[in-house]
Amino acid sequence: MEVGTNRPLTPEEAAELTEECFDSFDAFVNRWPKPIRDWDSGQVVEWEGEGVTIKDITGRTFIDCLGGYGVFTLGHRHPEVIAAVKAQLDRLALHSQKLLNPIAYEAAKRLAKVSPGDLKRTFFTNSGTEAVEGALKLARLYTRKPKFVSTVNSFHGKTLGSLSVTGRDIFRKPMLPLLAVSFVPFGDAGAVERAIDDETCAVIVEPIQGEGGVHVPPDDYLPALREITRKKNVLLIVDEVQTGLGRTGKMFGVDHWGVVPDIMCLAKGLSGGVIPCGAFHTNDEIWRSFHPLPLFQTSTFGSNPLAVTCAAKTIEITARDRLPERAAETGAYFLGKLEELIERLPGVIREARGKGLLIGLEAITEELGTRLAHALFDRDVLVANTLNNPRVIRIEPPLIIERAVVDEVLGRMEAAMKAVRAAPSGR
Numbered sequence: 001m002e003v004g005t006n007r008p009l010t011p012e013e014a015a016e017l018t019e020e021c022f023d024s025f026d027a028f029v030n031r032w033p034k035p036i037r038d039w040d041s042g043q044v045v046e047w048e049g050e051g052v053t054i055k056d057i058t059g060r061t062f063i064d065c066l067g068g069y070g071v072f073t074l075g076h077r078h079p080e081v082i083a084a085v086k087a088q089l090d091r092l093a094l095h096s097q098k099l100l101n102p103i104a105y106e107a108a109k110r111l112a113k114v115s116p117g118d119l120k121r122t123f124f125t126n127s128g129t130e131a132v133e134g135a136l137k138l139a140r141l142y143t144r145k146p147k148f149v150s151t152v153n154s155f156h157g158k159t160l161g162s163l164s165v166t167g168r169d170i171f172r173k174p175m176l177p178l179l180a181v182s183f184v185p186f187g188d189a190g191a192v193e194r195a196i197d198d199e200t201c202a203v204i205v206e207p208i209q210g211e212g213g214v215h216v217p218p219d220d221y222l223p224a225l226r227e228i229t230r231k232k233n234v235l236l237i238v239d240e241v242q243t244g245l246g247r248t249g250k251m252f253g254v255d256h257w258g259v260v261p262d263i264m265c266l267a268k269g270l271s272g273g274v275i276p277c278g279a280f281h282t283n284d285e286i287w288r289s290f291h292p293l294p295l296f297q298t299s300t301f302g303s304n305p306l307a308v309t310c311a312a313k314t315i316e317i318t319a320r321d322r323l324p325e326r327a328a329e330t331g332a333y334f335l336g337k338l339e340e341l342i343e344r345l346p347g348v349i350r351e352a353r354g355k356g357l358l359i360g361l362e363a364i365t366e367e368l369g370t371r372l373a374h375a376l377f378d379r380d381v382l383v384a385n386t387l388n389n390p391r392v393i394r395i396e397p398p399l400i401i402e403r404a405v406v407d408e409v410l411g412r413m414e415a416a417m418k419a420v421r422a423a424p425s426g427r
């Protein structure tokens with residue numbers, strides 16, 4: 001196929017490209033759990049995105065309730081982010097590595113302004129897993145201790161350090177040995193306290209477990225972790241890769257409970273949905289661990305001008321347009337309506353839960369969840385299962401989604417649930 005043009009395709013070209021894509025994906029790119037052609041007869045080729053919708057190559061339009069696993073807080077191709085990136089691209093695409101990059105400090109300054117407490121210093125990365133890697137290294141440098149405490153069913157990424165603290169054996173076991181980590185149940189502060197020993201350097205936790213199946217902890221959980229980690233002299237690393245930037249109805253997940261962590265990890269939404277950008281973010285004191293040798297952590301592409309332009313613009317737009325508040329309102333409405341649907345149409349979904357626009361629908365069985373996801377796909381709504389808990393379907397639309405579009409999704413959800421209930425099995 002031609003790369004780098006927006007020339008309109010004829011229907012024949014679209015059909016040809018779809019065929020080519022099916023074959024070439026399995027041949028040249030990573031295989032999905034099954035060959036693409038058999039995996040999902042609804043698999044289509046993505047082509048354009050705008051706001052809360054994404055179109056396939058034939059022009060079929062989906063409402064994006066998957067949101068790139070939480071990337072598209074601002075929606076697809078937010079016009080202000082696109083304009084800023086285009087302007088930057090016309091001036092300097094990637095940084096010299098030698099001269100000072102003014103957008104990097106501007107993005108970091110904006111992050112410090114919206115983040116809780118004394119969090120101030122930022123290292124920009126290219127992804128969530130790198131943000132977690134940096135946080136783990138910084139915690140080790142600061143404490144000079146080797147071990148971590150993490151939670152069962154957590155997801156922190158898949159490079160070796162972040163995989164070490166990811167609480168899912170299916171991904172970890174083939175890669176052992178990894179870093180020394182004790183896993184404790186999510187939501188149980190007492191278990192964290194018991195797991196900390198003299199060798200422990202930090203506790204890492206998601207404020208709300210995303211890939212574990214959208215689990216909101218008890219209200220006293222994060223405040224208790226803050227107290228315990230202070231008392232035991234270990235660091236509290238909060239992974240806000242999925243929950244950050246307004247997703248849960250506050251700027252950061254920890255803001256629901258007024259907790260200031262020692263290190264915060266970000267990515268996904270920080271990209272503005274345009275250029276990948278992650279970060280780990282900490283206070284002056286912990287940051288000083290890098291001072292003896294700032295080269296302890298480096299990245300050629302981290303903090304590149306295009307990425308930090310997106311980060312700076314995203315923070316500006318998220319705060320200015322009060323997107324966290326909007327997510328809280330829309331999310332409460334969405335969740336309430338989903339709960340009504342579940343009550344009216346029992347037998348498919350056991351529970352709807354979440355905060356803001358991070359919503360999980362726990363199906364009664366994995367098969368029912370998969371069938372519901374397919375039925376929604378057939379009705380042009382994109383959703384997906386959570387990675388560590390396939391029984392849970394995530395609903396993570398852009399925070400800019402309008403009430404009328406939520407109502408449209410709810411209508412399609414009702415039809416999809418009825419279709420799943422009507423058919424004994426299969427699609």
Ligand SMILES: Cc1ncc(COP(=O)(O)O)c(C=O)c1O
Pocket residue numbers: 069127128129130132155156157158206210211239240241242243267268
């Ligand atoms: C909480 C959390 N941390 C880390 C990651 C890893 O991010 P990335 O896929 O950008 O490496 C994810 C990805 O889903 C995540 O949800």
